[in-house]
Amino acid sequence: MAKSVIPIGPWHPLQEEPEFFTLTVDGETVVDMDVSIGYNHRGIEKLSEMKSFDQATFVIERICGICSTSHPFAYTRAVEDVIPVEVPDRAKYIRTIIAETERIHSHLLWLGLAGHFLGYNTIYHWVWKLREEILDVCEILTGNRNNYAIFKPGGVRRDFNMDDIPLVLRKIDGIIPTVDRLKKAILDDPVLHARLKGIGILTKEEVIDYSALGPTARASGVAKDVRKDAPYGAYDRVDWDMIVTENGDVFDKVVVRVLETYESIKIVKTCIAELPGGEIDLNIKDIPPGEGIGAHEAPRGETFHYIRSDGTNRPARHKVRAPTFMNLPTYKATVIGETISYATIILAAIDPCYCCTERMAVRDVEGKRLFGGPDLVKLSQEKTARMKREMGMP
């Protein structure tokens, strides 16, 4: 049987990120696929190890332009875990509010893009117009649309100006009718039903096997969310629901994201209403030697940071795991067996963020990738064996 290979990338025309898919097709159907990333390795971990704990927050913030709260949130939690300390209540609420406004705009961004991928540009323009309102809210609260520069180990850098709060609430209330209309437009649209239902199904077992995260997992009936499973910030003090659907197809991923937008709006409004007074920062002066981990439920799933401190003012080791790292391999389960035209939207359905995922790329001078999957597994096994030996374990 003759098979052809369709390359997509290395610059994805729609997702606008450097990644390279090779789809092996048989006629219209994808029979195998591979993803290659590593085009945009920025050395973030190394950079962060060159900055002080306080300054590193800004590098971390730039891991992702969309999750520019999620990474600092996880990072500051990791640093606070080293000491360990609890941040003041007001800081917790402020962090939660920013994180949730970010989730709203990130989900809206994805919805718009999904419309764009499907050639349904009405949705795209509609949603992105709506998203501007939320970005305005971010700007009013923190001083910028993205890269909020508000997180710091031990609390937050700047307090809200309480005079702005009525305007913020007005803006958030203002978007609810549009989100309602949008929800109906997306969820009743016959074309979207035809294109998204039963497409790219990720079963519950596959989610568990691949350890998929975030909306990708929740759309397949796996109820996992760091905000509920190990609450932090103000997530255990406000009332909100985890959105879980059962089908695991692309349509359900849309549903999860639309409904989560409502939950986020609810969290933001409750947090603003219940915003406690008091300090916003612990003014941490020293970070003792030790290790710490921090996680945050980013819009795309759990983001995870690990910090090792040697008692100086810089992280000795900083490890970042972005949610896409876990979600990316699920392509094997979802894309294979579908047609090429569906592959476009399935590849976008996990809301991938390749640049944030890239932590390591080893290439020779000709640009050839040196370590493939099996090599990495071997390296990892060797390291585990070496560590065991050093620690005197059997």
Next chain:
Amino acid sequence: MKLPKARELVEAIKALIVGPYTSKFPYKPHVPYKSFRGQPKYDPDKCVGCLACEQVCPAEAIGHEDITDGGEAKRVMYHYTDTCIFCGTCELACIADNEGIKLSNDWELAFFDRKTESFETIDKELQLCEICGEVIACKDHLRWISERIGELSFSSPTLYYSKLKELGVIDENIVSALRDSGRSDRFKILCARCRRETTLT
């Protein structure tokens, strides 16, 4: 089948009446919200030239240059627009009641020539050591310290002479021709090294 398209039609008609959502920039200026973090600007009167902002800046967007030849002694503080990330850490760390450098609402920062237009500067007068001519600190900074520590500043000639200079009692920034690094030099404005030398003799 018909209902969803009706929704879009309503939206389209609304857009026809309301007009485009996008603004007319650059024909109409864009006014950001009050809290917007734009270009940080120095206040030459408030800044004391302590370099705290330079130390904390995560993007290394602040630098300085000490000029001590040609009869002047000044510290030029640089703020580089092209590397700044507008995070506001400098403002939060500023020792002059957060007023030496302040984020403005200014966001239109395009320029043509990176070599000459990508930075803003202010000048601060430097205090030199009267024996060796080394830079001690900015004059304003010494005054700032002596004000903060009150009468304790009388224990340091460098500090209280700085204070006296403000009153116009002494004014020159001279490097003494006579030097014996002994008793007579103790009552001068000195850098840490010369202070140690004079004290130990």
